[in-house]
Amino acid sequence: MSAYEAIILTIITASTPLLLAAIGELVVERSGVLNLGIEGMMVMGAVCGFAAAHVSGSAWLGVLAAIMGGVAMSLLFGFLTQTLITNQVATGLAITLLGLGLSGLIGSDFVGLPGVKLANVSIPWLSELPYVGRLVFGQDPLVYVSIGLTVAVAYLLKYTRWGLIIRAVGQSHTSAHALGYRVIAVRYACIAFGGATSGLAGAYLSLVYTPQWIENMTAGRGWIALALVVFSTWLPGRLAAGAYLFGGVWILGLYAQAMGLGIPSQLLSSLPYVATILALVVISTNRRLSVINTPASLGQGFVPDR
């Protein structure tokens, strides 16, 4: 494998969990909900996935368990913010803290145990093509899932009635309610979808990236995913580009460290956040383009009239 192949491969593996977690959060935010609990849902996905795969020996059961772990956390968030109308920011932070603590507790017996790695797809002949074969046709299955999900979400939001309803609910929940749409049900569904993809992102970490359980193994990726959604101005295409950009920056940091370049690693690991702040600045100076996609009722609780 050539050096360039190795670099691109590591970038793909670094970017995929970001893309998975962010594409779900994009749908959640398009429906008008701000879930800051991605990190907590991801880490719960990671520990559930690892535990289930270790116990059963099947990586795919692990993936399923990770999805369920993420969904469970997101439904807790949904119940608190949609049914009990708690503050979404505070609840999201609580979900993150709860997820980090709970996953440590669940995972305490699994530290240092060997994991099960999700096998790479290997299409005979195609994956042996020079240069691109391994990169395009020989990845692990979740890479294809992440790309498929991005395309599906882009299509859903732009061309389907479901997508229209999600956008309407995120634009103005009072108007959507007045027209007879079930705002809270739509938001629950979006939150659960966000939980599922965050769980999947967690599974990617504990079943593909480093097939073992390490406490706090998400290492802030949930926050980068959250930043990514804003960076993308809520557009799936830009989101995918941003995920690979941020993943690339992340890997660049590691290489820079390994090669002993004089760049402090903290500087490089802060780049995604700096990029997000710059994106926010650009958005606020040229709002016409991005505001169309910005969910106007983002983060506001909805209480229907009696």
Next chain:
Amino acid sequence: MQNNSNNCLHTPLLRVTKLTKKFGDFVANDDLCLSIETGKVHALLGENGAGKSTLVKMMYGALQPTSGTIEWQGQTITVANPAHARDLGIGMVFQHFSLFEALTVVENISLALPPQLRQGNLSQRIASLSNEYGLPLNPEALVADLSVGERQRIEIVRCLLQQPKLLIMDEPTAVLTPQEAQALFATLRRLVAEGCAVLYISHRLEEVKQICHDATILRHGQLVAKVDPQVETAATLAQLMVGSSVHQVNRQANNDVGPVLLGLTHLNHRSSTPFGVELLDINLSVKAGEILAIAGVAGNGQSELFGVISGEEGDRSDCSMVLMEQVCNGLNINQRRQLGAAFVPEERMGHGAVEHLCLTDNILLSRHACNDTPSPLNRGLMGIDRAQLATLNSTIGRDYDVRKGHEDAQAGSLSGGNLQKFVVGRELNRKPKVLVINQPTWGVDAGAAALIRQAVIDLSRQGSAILVISQDLDEIFELADTIAVISRGQLSAGYAASQLSREDIGLMMAGSHEQNSVEVGA
């Protein structure tokens, strides 16, 4: 048509009998009987709070009556919800549209249609229907880019796609220019000619006389009269609505104008909000003792202009703004208040007053930095002068007839008209030398509106310069010495009120002045 009207004598399209709606102890509709007939425009008249909206919401299924019956084409029915009403053939155009700004016209309409009507090429059908009825609409346009009149067309077209038998319109002309209103009337006439019935809610009596065949008048939840609007005069209708003759606003001609107290030259301003309007080369001047009224359809830059003059929108331009003969560009709203200016914004709740604060606290909010009370209300470390605030509150309450639950009620507990009287009273109580007031009587009943307008006129006759921004032409003609018109962020020159007709203003609202280079106003 002839057959239809004969049938109607026996079974009207919609009949309500002894309809009552109570909210707790409050009776919003008391024993109302009313019938609406095919092929006619039926007016529902009444002051704010008379119970018009409650009645209409029961017909549309948004509220359920406490007692009484609703008959649709002779059958007693229960309208379970708005979707049921639409299935029956009842369409409604609301005063405040439930539109999604960031979605396109066709997306908005599609969201509101039942599944069977979404089939096929909806864009195509919207385009052809809107052209057919003289309501041109581009189905792919983003709602945020449309004027208020165009937004109303979306609602009307949405109703028409469902081929309603009864169309309910809640104050449809409140947001239209006179020409747009005439176009709407033509559409309505065509609809009734095709056999549709229209229930037309309004408090504009001239237009009721113009297009309505029947009129029902409500007051305090009770039906006070059923009249033929063609034989009544606007004055008799008004008297029926209010219950006593309406206080006429008294405005003496003013020959005694003084120096310019508020002036703007070549103001260009880009809005800080995404869908805001850019102000282009605005020139205006208001002299002591003069009332300048700015007419225009909502959303043409009025709030931006208000924000720039009050100092709330940071003004980064290099134009010169003069207040009390001082350049005031860099000053914030409190510094402008200290120069003697006062500001009444359009939204009384949330901008003019804070809902959950009591009235005295609300007085403090706009007056804490003003230096024209006998002693400062806010004495820094010495605290707030509560006693003086209470005195001010009772003075404002008395002078401006603010009706409230108790002396220092929460602002949110006041009705719209009373809160507006409070907000206006709070500013006028200072006797400001310059007053800028945006939509002074929006959504306020006739009695309160007359009081507010008289107070504004009295202030100007004491030598203050007053800038009124309004979309209500009746109000503008009642108040203004000079009239200018704003459209798409451009302000026309100022003309003496006596030289202008409504049609002139309507043409300017539609932008006739935009082509010419704008002259210095007033």
